[in-house]
Amino acid sequence: MTPQSDEDEVWRQIVASFNETAEDASAEQPWPDRENVTEQADAGDGDDARGGGAPGGVALGDDALGDGVGDDDRTGEERAPTPGDDDHYIPPPPPPLPHGDALSRLSWLALFGGPAYLLLAALLQWPMDGWIVFAAVAAFIAGFVILVVRMGDGPPADSGWDDGAVV
Incomplete structure (x- = not known):
């Protein structure tokens, strides 16, 4: 018998016994x-x-x-209702978002405002002079650079001399 015929016979047995209890x-x-x-x-x-x-x-x-x-x-x-069953956990309200300083708010405005103005001007077919396009692109780049520079990837100032394992 070949391995293929053995496999075929096994499948026939499985199919034949499918509906049996x-x-x-x-x-x-x-x-x-x-x-x-x-x-x-x-x-x-x-x-x-x-x-x-x-x-x-x-x-x-x-x-x-x-x-x-x-x-x-x-x-x-x-079973009867028990007195404490209607109590549900209500989380406290989240703390307010921190207010950024004027420079970071202006950077975010430049980051999103420059491309938004260009998109709006293109959709509404406003005339765009070269200096307007330059100002919008420069605002986008300046906003991005300011936010990245201010991000700071160093340890916090109050971490002390031992900052643990640094990877």
């Missing part, structure tokens, strides 16, 4: 009954959108969400 009774349900998901959880009432979905994609019942309503899987009884 196993003799073992546990083959119909490969997991314990306690792991079955209840119909209430299968209702698809938006549990995943509220963050109640399990990692495997199985929707969990309302009782797993901690909202105090739903039946307890261990006892099968309805």
